[in-house]
Amino acid sequence: MVLSRRGSGSLTLPTGQTLAIHTRTHDEEDLPHATKKTMADHLRKYETLFTLTPQRMRIIVESFKETLELGLQKPEQIVPMIPTFVFGWPTGQEKGDYLAVDLGGTNLRVCLVTLQGEGKFEISQSKYRLTEEQKQEDGQKLFDFCAQCLKTFVDTSLADGSLSLKSGETLPLGFTFSYPCYQSRIDHGILIRWTKGFGALNTEGHDVAEMFRTSLAKYELPVTLTALINDTTGTLIASHYVNPNAKIAVIFGTGCNAAYMEKVSEITKINDLGIPGDEMMGINCEWGAFDSFEHEHLPRTKYDIIVDETSNKPGEQAFEKLISGRYLGEILRLVICELIDEGVLFLGQNTYKLENPYVFDTAFLSLMESDPTDELLMIIGIFSHFFAVETTLAERQFFRALAKLIGRRAARLSSCGIAAIVGRMGYLDNGERCDVGADGSLYNKYPGFADRVHEGLVDIFGEKGRKIVTHRAEDGSGVGSAIIAAMTKTRKEKCLYDHV
Ligand code: GLC
Numbered sequence: 001m002v003l004s005r006r007g008s009g010s011l012t013l014p015t016g017q018t019l020a021i022h023t024r025t026h027d028e029e030d031l032p033h034a035t036k037k038t039m040a041d042h043l044r045k046y047e048t049l050f051t052l053t054p055q056r057m058r059i060i061v062e063s064f065k066e067t068l069e070l071g072l073q074k075p076e077q078i079v080p081m082i083p084t085f086v087f088g089w090p091t092g093q094e095k096g097d098y099l100a101v102d103l104g105g106t107n108l109r110v111c112l113v114t115l116q117g118e119g120k121f122e123i124s125q126s127k128y129r130l131t132e133e134q135k136q137e138d139g140q141k142l143f144d145f146c147a148q149c150l151k152t153f154v155d156t157s158l159a160d161g162s163l164s165l166k167s168g169e170t171l172p173l174g175f176t177f178s179y180p181c182y183q184s185r186i187d188h189g190i191l192i193r194w195t196k197g198f199g200a201l202n203t204e205g206h207d208v209a210e211m212f213r214t215s216l217a218k219y220e221l222p223v224t225l226t227a228l229i230n231d232t233t234g235t236l237i238a239s240h241y242v243n244p245n246a247k248i249a250v251i252f253g254t255g256c257n258a259a260y261m262e263k264v265s266e267i268t269k270i271n272d273l274g275i276p277g278d279e280m281m282g283i284n285c286e287w288g289a290f291d292s293f294e295h296e297h298l299p300r301t302k303y304d305i306i307v308d309e310t311s312n313k314p315g316e317q318a319f320e321k322l323i324s325g326r327y328l329g330e331i332l333r334l335v336i337c338e339l340i341d342e343g344v345l346f347l348g349q350n351t352y353k354l355e356n357p358y359v360f361d362t363a364f365l366s367l368m369e370s371d372p373t374d375e376l377l378m379i380i381g382i383f384s385h386f387f388a389v390e391t392t393l394a395e396r397q398f399f400r401a402l403a404k405l406i407g408r409r410a411a412r413l414s415s416c417g418i419a420a421i422v423g424r425m426g427y428l429d430n431g432e433r434c435d436v437g438a439d440g441s442l443y444n445k446y447p448g449f450a451d452r453v454h455e456g457l458v459d460i461f462g463e464k465g466r467k468i469v470t471h472r473a474e475d476g477s478g479v480g481s482a483i484i485a486a487m488t489k490t491r492k493e494k495c496l497y498d499h500v
Pocket residue numbers: 104177178179180195196230231232251253254255256257258286288320
């Protein structure tokens with residue numbers, strides 16, 4: 001959309017809301033706004049707080065590597081390095097119809113995936129919005145809702161002919177459940193803890209695959225839950241299905257996490273399972289938990305500490321809370337509130353709308369950073385429309401710069417995580433390139449996020465860091481889940497490591 005340099009216009013946000021944009025030439029007259037110099041002075045302070053030097057990044061990478069190592073050696077570590085029982089890469093020849101249920105954040109998604117071989121597939125899907133109550137109430141009720149949605153989807157697909165089943169036949173189902181679960185087999189998983197603001201009761205410490213099976217049985221669904229999958233593992237496999245150079249997958253969304261393929265001999269904590277050491281297995285790192293509880297390695301500001309302490313899980317997901325889309329808007333809001341309290345911003349204006357936790361969506365940071373106008377009309381619109389406050393150009397420039405600092409720090413911390421895996425696996429040792437499949441709203445929608453991750457990788461590795469390239473990944477939670485269900489079905493038919 002082209003915005004006029006002056007006057008009114010409108011803009012549609014990713015959320016579907018329409019934003020009225022209004023500007024005037026005399027916005028600095030009536031209210032006691034901060035001067036340009038005051039804003040510039042404050043910005044310098046925040047620059048110091050939110051900037052990560054290459055040297056600091058390299059130190060973080062080293063501790064990150066040690067943490068990954070520890071998680072592979074010992075059970076129940078803070079970064080749990082979860083063995084996924086996904087063995088090696090797909091061949092690209094996986095075929096057939098698979099169902100996938102994806103529970104991981106804002107929406108519930110159900111998909112029918114037809115794998116056609118040669119890296120090709122078709123997918124049809126439905127999305128259902130989850131209410132805040134569903135995320136917090138009883139876990140079994142949540143899984144019942146998932147089964148109910150799947151039932152509607154299967155019935156519709158059978159009725160319109162997009163799916164056919166012989167009598168007595170069941171379809172393999174991949175369940176993408178994007179929360180940390182201890183797995184001792186691929187079709188089983190004990191929820192370690194909810195993340196991303198979920199808190200459904202009677203679920204932590206329970207086998208979520210079994211709970212979902214109970215719900216599937218209740219609705220008499222013709223499916224077999226073949227594999228319990230994390231979105232990162234799905235993304236890893238789906239990315240490799242279409243691009244064999246993909247070695248790592250990262251999700252930058254409501255949460256942040258990564259998966260990669262590890263040599264079984266290195267996962268010493270599962271030595272007793274009798275799997276040959278030279279097999280490869282996907283590892284769901286759950287790196288969002290890096291530096292949780294002890295807070296020794298990451299540069300947290302006082303705003304990060306408030307975000308943490310006021311969350312439903314204080315102390316946990318320390319790395320994720322500095323990076324993921326769920327928190328970036330809130331970090332920025334806290335800085336703004338501090339400046340309101342200090343009497344620097346919005347003196348004489350009613351700021352109550354800005355004072356509610358989590359009202360400042362991370363999508364606003366994206367919009368602020370991508371505002372193409374000199375007057376920053378988009379930022380005027382955000383503040384006047386959603387928060388009923390008037391801003392001066394100096395303030396808007398400050399907000400945009402602040403968004404940039406917070407977004408950039410998130411990207412650079414992500415580079416540290418990627419660098420730890422790359423370093424550990426020696427992916428750059430032979431001068432080869434290392435592709436990273438990436439997905440999630442932050443990666444896909446935040447302007448410049450990928451470039452900043454790449455820049456961070458060069459800061460860590462020097463020029464050879466350019467060999468690590470992130471790509472927009474295939475749909476891991478749908479297609480990836482189906483491919484894993486297919487790989488697992490074949491493996492079980494061959495009786496290969498049948499016990500896992
Ligand atoms: C959170 C979850 C993790 C998931 C990530 C991205 O970190 O704990 O399982 O992969 O979000 O959705």
